[in-house]
Amino acid sequence: MQFIRKIAVMGLPLATALVSATAAYADPCLSLTSCAQQQLHQGVENTRNAVKTDTNQFSSNLKNARQSAQDQARDRWNNASEETRKKWTTQRDKVTNAEQNAKDKWNNANEETRKKWEAQRDKVTNAEQNAKDKWNNANEETRKKWEAQRDSVTNAQQNAKDKWSNAQQNVKDAWKDATSLPKL
Numbered sequence: 459m460q461f462i463r464k465i466a467v468m469g470l471p472l473a474t475a476l477v478s479a480t481a482a483y484a485d486p487c488l489s490l491t492s493c494a495q496q497q498l499h500q501g502v503e504n505t506r507n508a509v510k511t512d513t514n515q516f517s518s519n520l521k522n523a524r525q526s527a528q529d530q531a532r533d534r535w536n537n538a539s540e541e542t543r544k545k546w547t548t549q550r551d552k553v554t555n556a557e558q559n560a561k562d563k564w565n566n567a568n569e570e571t572r573k574k575w576e577a578q579r580d581k582v583t584n585a586e587q588n589a590k591d592k593w594n595n596a597n598e599e600t601r602k603k604w605e606a607q608r609d610s611v612t613n614a615q616q617n618a619k620d621k622w623s624n625a626q627q628n629v630k631d632a633w634k635d636a637t638s639l640p641k642l
Contacts (some may be wrong), residue, residue: 535543564572593601622630 503555538546567575591606596604625633
């Protein structure tokens with residue numbers, strides 16, 4: 459009897475350990491519902507981790523890009539001559555002053571002047587929209603005509619330079635005489 463007690467006392471913890479180990483390695487999907495819930499939970503966790511990783515990588519890339527731009531700007535500033543630094547400072551101040559001057563003009567203008575400026579702004583905005591509408595409503599032939607007109611204006615300066623370069627000296631002299639103002 460004592461032998462049975464010893465086996466029971468020593469065997470009980472061993473049996474408990476074996477049952478625990480068996481349960482740990484058993485299939486976690488005891489039912490279809492619990493298996494579906496587990497897969498859904500795992501999918502959500504995987505998605506959450508992927509989004510977190512992508513977000514961290516994107517944030518890190520932005521931080522690195524900003525730091526790189528700052529380093530490049532600092533290096534350009536440090537390697538620039540005093541003359542170049544003065545030029546850059548003047549350009550920065552010009553932009554800052556232009557913005558402040560525009561704000562000051564707006565703030566100091568009377569209501570009538572502000573309405574006039576707003577009307578001018580609206581006129582430009584409407585002209586741009588009207589041009590887009592005309593383009594969108596035009597047929598292909600009209601669009602080609604407009605493109606040709608645009609190209610002729612765009613190319614006029616280059617064409618004039620080419621004509622000047624290719625002209626003979628006596629033609630150039632005649633053109634100079636024709637464009638000079640009479641002396642008083």
